[in-house]
Amino acid sequence: MSESITRSRPDVADTPLRVEGLTKRFGGITAVDGATFEVERGTLTGLIGPNGAGKSTTFNLITGMLSPDAGTVVFDGEDITGLEPYQIANRGLVRTFQIARELGEMTVLENMMLAPKHQRGEHLWRSVLPGARGGVVEQEEELLDRVWEALEFFEIEHLAEEYAGNLSGGQRKLLEMARALLTDPDMLLLDEPFAGVNPTLEQRLLDHIHDLRDQGYTFLLVEHDMDLIMNNCRHVIVMHQGEILTEGTPEEIKSNEAVIEAYLGGDV
Amino acid sequence: MSDTETPTGTLRQLWAEDAVKIAALLFVIYAGYLVSGLVLGYSVRGQLNSLASLTFYIGVFATLALALNLHWGYTGLFNIGVVGFMAVGIYVMAFVSKPLYGAGGSAAQVGGLGLPIPVGIFAGMIAAALLGFVVALPALRLRADYLAIVTIAMSEIVRFTFLSSTFQQFQFPTLSGESTRVGFGGGSGLILDFPDPLLAFIDVLGLSGAYDGLVRLVGQVVPNNPDPIVHSLVYGLVLLGVVAAYFWLLKRTGESPFGRVLKAIREDEDVARALGKNTDRFKIVSFMLGCALMGLAGILWLMGQGAVTPNFFRPRLTFFVWIALIIGGAGSNTGSVMGGAVFAAVLYQGPLYFQNVVTSVFQPGDAPGSFGPAISPLLSSADPMPFLLYTLDSVRQLQLVVMGVVLIWLMHNRPQGMLGHRKETAAAIPLGRRGGGAGPESGSSDPDSEPAPQTDGDGTGGAADE
Secondary structure: OOOOOOOOOOOOOOOOEEEEEEEEEEOOEEEEEEEEEEEOOOOEEEEEOOOOOOHHHHHHHHOOOOOOOEEEEEEOOEEOOOOOHHHHHHOOEEEOOOOOOOOOOOEHHHHHHHOOOOOHHHOHHHHHOHHHHHHHHHHHHHHHHHHHHHHHHOOOHHHOOOEHHHOOHHHHHHHHHHHHHHOOOOEEEEEOOOOOOOHHHHHHHHHHHHHHHHOOOEEEEEOOOHHHHHHHOOEEEEEEOOEEEEEEOHHHHHOOHHHHHHHOOOOO | OHHHHOHHHHHHHHHHOHHHHHHHHHHHHHHHHHHHHHHHOOOHHHHHHHHHHHHHHHHHHHHHHHHHHHHHHHOOOOOOOHHHHHHHHHHHHHHHHOOOOOHHHOOOOOEOOOOOHHHHHHHHHHHHHHHHHHHHHHHOOOOHHHHHHHHHHHHHHHHHHHHOHHHOOEEEEOOOOOEEEEOOOHHHOEEOOOOOHHHHHHHHOOOHHHHHHHHHHHHHHOOOOOHHHHHHHHHHHHHHHHHHHHHHHHHHHHOOHHHHHHHHHHHHHHHHHHOOOOHHHHHHHHHHHHHHHHHHHHHHHHOOOOEEOHHHHOHHHHHHHHHHHHHHOOOOHHHHHHHHHHHHHHHHOHHHHHHHHHHHHHOOOOOOOOHHHHHHHHHHHOOOHHHHHHHHHOHHHHHHHHHHHHHHHHHHHOOOOOOOOOOOOOOOOOOOOOOOOOOOOOOOOOHHHOOOOOOOOOOOOOOOOO
């Protein structure tokens, strides 16, 4: 359990997530307008843009929370457009939320125990029938070990028995990422994981993300903070008014006139 | 730790046990009723009768509160159509288990299918669960308040269906190819002319001898016709057994990965879905299970009553169950049982007892017949007696007012119910650090040295379930 396994060939250029022509309209407003981009395996890719650029909507479209009006989302070679959120999560593409959504009246341990996929006891009869419950208990014990490892990795084991609703904003972000990891994903979509997090905790979260990326996880990160993205991502996608404005390395983005225009509010 | 050695510490430890809490509460309630019975000067027969009916109502309200707790307390499903599922339970049970029309010299207007009572009970529960499925399917995809509207509308549809003359009586094909006269009796009600379920049950268990012995034993204390008393006492005990069974079932349901997902749905359904849980499936299973349990509660409430009428199932009964659940504390099975017991003893039966006690202690005269004569002496000569008497006489009606006041008070002062903000952990094992080794206080500044939470390598999730 503790040995970390290298993900499949991080050196090979491989794109687990491909988005093509993604479009979403709300009434007369086109929130996302033909967004097309790819995310490379084992990288930390940044998705930036000013407020209202369509970043969160794009996230919701990718993860099935919203269904697109046009376009496709391909994950690991499979078209996942329009699937239910749970189906997408079960394929290994898991998201966190912009505002941390801890399950407040459940303890941190309960929150974490919820996450692992395909738990035997999620079938009512197995949890209730005396003959079958033994198997459920056995699996719960395995899961609990994994949960403790994850809590230690994120250094929140001292909060284990606490109700998640009592955690600070930053702790909730840690909990949410730890919980998402327990679903055993291939790729994580993080929606502003640093919003409302103090600088110390922010650095810790970033360290965790870099560690996990080194282990082979793929990240797509929505973020407001330009500097943070520029310093941590190898590849940056810029959205503006629902469209992909440009993409490239942080250096390329920094010197791009259109990006500066968009951020400084030059409304053409 | 030293706390446990002192007597108060031991008591506190005992109190932490759910069974002890429930037992202590029941003890207080029964003691209160016995004392008020003494005040009333009840005979032994009267005492036993009052205990039996108290037990009956504790039993039915506790089972209903437990079932509703699965819906609301665990899954956050706002079901205000409890009576509808109860009605379907007992009516379908009656339909299946009433004797065939014209058989056995029954005076009933319509017959049933004449199948054994256990088959009827099973059919009633299945029917309630299926109705739950039909109600839930469109509503579960909507927000919680829509489910509420759908459920209360459904419960009224059920009531009016059983009231309608169309279903009062009709022909139903039997296995032998003929048809038999069946029906739901319409507004005049349905006679439950199957054999006494309790006696049949005791017979199946082979305890008839013991039961007869009990009747003879009670006969020594209550010489006159001890049979009905023993019957209702034993039925009350059976109901308490059913409460225990519900409790066991729902505790196991809650303390499991299944219950954990239900709780997550209650807290934030989007999160559960984002973590790969097919929340619709969980909601439907939870809803159907609760509905089946409500159907059984309806059967247990009414199958010994001789007859059933649709207007028994007015929406206010649903709200009684809600009050019971809120008193006890939604989210807690122990709280549901305690809430059911307190509701039955204090709010449901309590006012009548209060009326009886006051009347027998003070022996007041006759109450005024209407509001005018009750209020005029108070205004003209400041004589409050007629008004007080009138109030006491109207306790049945005022009961609803009292319930409303209690509900408002609870919402303001103790929305989390009697047991406080208590949560029953949703896991099949006690959560906590296991093994005790590997101190976490290594203070490592290097997160790389920590084990990764990651397990198997190839998790492409290709076999995701749909």
